[in-house]
Amino acid sequence: MKASWIAGVALFASSGLAQTFQRLGGCPELGCIFPPDQADFLAGQYFDIRLEVHSPVNGSEAREGEPDPNFTFTVARKGRRNRPQKATDFFKVKEPELEEWDFTWFEDLFAKDAGKPSLVKVTSKAYRRVALFKPGEYEATLTYYDGQKTTATWTVRDLAKVRKTKNVVMFIGDGMTTNMITAARLIAHRSVNGKYQTKMQMDKFPVLGHQMTHSLDSFITDSANSATSLYTGHKTTVNALGVYVDSSKSPYDDPKVETIAEIFRRVYPKAGVGIVSTAFLADATPGALTAHTRDRGQYGHVIDSYLQGMTNYSWTEWDGPDVLFGGGAENFLSSGSHKGQDYYKLFQEKGYSVSWNSSALSQAPNNTKALGVFSISNMATWLDRNVYPDNLKDEENYPDGSGKDAEDQPGLKDMTIKAIDILHTRSKKQGWFLMAEAAHIDKQMHALDYDRALGELLDLDDTIRATVEKLKALCQLDNTLILVTADHGHGFDVMGSVDTKYLNEQEDDREKRNAIGTYWNSGLSQYTVQTDTSLRYSEGVHFPTNWDPRYTLFQGVTANPDRRENFQVHKDGPRTPAVELEKGSKNYYADYKDAVSGFVTNGTLPVAEAQGVHSLTDVPVFAMGPCQEEFGGVYNSIDIFFSIAKCLNLGTDKAQRK
């Protein structure tokens, strides 16, 4: 018995691949190729190549001498008689100039505590805007230090033969997991004896998949990195938008990969592109469709990329989305924008209508490009807009920067339906791609504000329902692939119920915990019991009828900062679970005011974390419409890009529209 699994072939080789602290992700050797080994490409997809040769001066990898300035690089399509060619010959580009720089990194926490970084000297070159056209495997080889070699196997996936869908709507529930969908269903859909009487719209989708969200160089991703995977088919590093991360200082020179929006517009010049989000528009999930920077914090760069695409380095032509709706006015106003420009004016000059509130949005013309910016910072949550509207007051967040309150904000549904109207009007012939993001699922989960997060998830579901109806009304349902997915998870679940009356009346923290009911004592959802008789939903629209029942959900996440929990809805606005006792100390403790009647639980996260964090779990993919069959089963996040590209037939076997 015991011996049986210790026999046979070794499948695992000891290597430097599994590093936690890394000199440079994607580059375990001293020679680096980006895109790295195992990268996949759509035929004809533009990308940059970055080569680096490292010479570590100190630390565990220290070596004598300078980094090699005379490294060489070849590419070969695998197969008979395909000899490696110099990259300049293979791609027919000029030899780029040699670049040189230094960088430092910490090898572990001890080195960090001691302030002892490792220094690395670098020589580098970058080949800009190249593409591979023939499906198959390629071998890229970097040769340095007198014959040392780093090789990367690149795969160009097979070309699709037919365009299977005219339009694509891609809903991203940021941070949304199966666990959250289950909880949202429980609070919004009435069940009789274990049988739900109504269905969530996403539960009606015929095809279900799971996607793996991990990064190139870490198993937990952020939204920049994961959006890049979904939109480009290339996994990269935390914080990176549309680029692989090199070791140079500039956040603008990293090797780019072409995104689904850029490719769609390149291949079908009259195709429509829409971007909708409840986040600030410079945020990662919308931004990754057009921006190319290793640093998602380059908000000015992101907004500028919506307007005119990449301005540094040659790249694909891109003249902006047809629709751009969301929050984040601060990056459009000259007070806080890239180079102090008035982006409302710049978009207007380019022919965009500009809307600042829900009423203006509904009246915006459907035949021109449209910009809608509805608040400073993130837009309001569904719960605040609809149940606790007083929380929209005194925010001084009107998008014109006047200091008024943005009280008339549209919801995800209003923005999405308007976007479809515009895209359908403008791109009847070549079709359109729309990405709509429910951003607050993630943002409120970070704040441990489970109620607001689930409200947002239900708003997403209602938006999907309205989208199906809208497409039906436009006779486009049979032409439109609808995808609903997420970019990563949070470790959320529901374990039972809480008798909040009992909890509030106990004095002792340990006694308060006895208010919690698990298994049979979880009972049934009281969120669907109607107490407010004035409350009515439209047909098919499902939200809780009572957000503040006596028996609430015993819910939580798998990693927390210190916090108090009373398991009740936060009526005064989004939650702040942890605070610094001394400002700037990066030492967070439970926020007493956040849940006065609750009990304190210390967290497991580093004490510098004020919020919850992302998690590893695969996230669901729901698909409906032409080409839905591509999205069943379990796959990598990058496969979603390749499947969409296949459904839209975006691969090209020769250069187009240079």
Place this chain on the structure above:
Amino acid sequence: MKASWIAGVALFASSGLAQTFQRLGGCPELGCIFPPDQADFLAGQYFDIRLEVHSPVNGSEAREGEPDPNFTFTVARKGRRNRPQKATDFFKVKEPELEEWDFTWFEDLFAKDAGKPSLVKVTSKAYRRVALFKPGEYEATLTYYDGQKTTATWTVRDLAKVRKTKNVVMFIGDGMTTNMITAARLIAHRSVNGKYQTKMQMDKFPVLGHQMTHSLDSFITDSANSATSLYTGHKTTVNALGVYVDSSKSPYDDPKVETIAEIFRRVYPKAGVGIVSTAFLADATPGALTAHTRDRGQYGHVIDSYLQGMTNYSWTEWDGPDVLFGGGAENFLSSGSHKGQDYYKLFQEKGYSVSWNSSALSQAPNNTKALGVFSISNMATWLDRNVYPDNLKDEENYPDGSGKDAEDQPGLKDMTIKAIDILHTRSKKQGWFLMAEAAHIDKQMHALDYDRALGELLDLDDTIRATVEKLKALCQLDNTLILVTADHGHGFDVMGSVDTKYLNEQEDDREKRNAIGTYWNSGLSQYTVQTDTSLRYSEGVHFPTNWDPRYTLFQGVTANPDRRENFQVHKDGPRTPAVELEKGSKNYYADYKDAVSGFVTNGTLPVAEAQGVHSLTDVPVFAMGPCQEEFGGVYNSIDIFFSIAKCLNLGTDKAQRK
């Protein structure tokens, strides 16, 4: 804006349905019908009917007078000209005798603390072993208290016309979620630049679904209740096996529903049935295939039901599974069995081979029925059997009761493959159904022993891989539907990595938390880096190569007892996170010895809980083989029963083999 969702049709009615503490689950009114409203049936499936009329003496529902002894009950098939008939006429059964009893319940935690139960008097009748044959809707009506009515709508689902699969293998990863699968993949499969170089077997399955696991009367289930849903198509109450729960005292008189094993054998008398589990065999997941009791703790009853089916009340004939492999010798030995019988002897007399260890199992004949009991209590975990085998010593758990150690235990894979050999030999013609449970995923998650739980999940995956190979070798792969699912979840996820060296060297609890790396600092999995060069896996067999790396997973669940965490594998055997300071106090604190170098975190669970608890999340369903298309998308747990029954064509439109 704000008004838009407060207009339209009311979809939610105020009712007593959403109770947390309940007089009787499935019975919010004073008249109770079991099976209750919304129940679904397979055509021809046997079931009992239990009627109750309640008269609450005190408490919030108190009324004057005795419970009605003269209630009446009718059933009608919905449709033109189908008048309600007395149940005796409708089912052609005798009128049962009136039963009477009292019971008490607590209306909330305050009543419980005060020791003030509510008393209810009951009149009742039970109609035993009836069935509905024609697909369609039925209305069952209980009339009591001079015209008060409780109605139940029952649905008999459409009959299948064709048997689509010959065999079914149903793998149950007890407590297994998508989140756990993601974590298991991370520690056992090597990834290069974000691309896994190998796949889990379940990830290769073509069809993916999600099932909702909630109970009839609580949104969190246990394994008894959920197994009943999966095997009978009827949701019931926590702790119930193959029955709805009535309010009478006896755990044996509750209304039964026929299980997939019983139906399969009734419809195809030579069909094979196999039951395999790494739990003790009287446990809920194996037990629910043949037992009928509201109390999963009736272990003797469960074991007896394997031998001879139901002995009290008339029921379907059932002569035992062909294969029964697992742990739990204590319920077979006369020292602890039902009526002190020697069940080894009883099974042997019925023609079963009996095996007590792995060597005997491999030599057991394939043409006779087989019982294999390999340990007292639960079988050993994969991690203990394979990596820390010293933990199998001094357990005194040999299944003959001799006090020897059960060191030669088979794994789930050995038991499953042997079961297939026997089932294939014995039931070549009419086919077979095998349920194989990986029980320790749940048991170790309860103990917060994430490493052992993930090891068990990987053992399940390896068993599935071996099953596919075995079926291929027997030329049965095209004839066999393979399902992999779970019965409920635990709120588990992975949020990053832990530098255990750093953690162990810090003095202060808050400083220890800084050992945790999230996002980019999670790095890559170090469980796949080979350090022990003597370690080899067979081709395609994937487990971690290093269970004790410096950088471990930062993993956890959403609800805990107080505990210490050091995020390292427990080499001395399964974990005990919380202990009572005073035995029997039901007041649990963190167990210092469980993780000496770790830091303390107080829990959120009631302090009487020593372990983690189940969670709400939908669980995945992976399907491969004939009829796989039935299992895509999102559905209720009971739908799995109906889909299997459809694939095996088990619905019958007339009575068979009484």
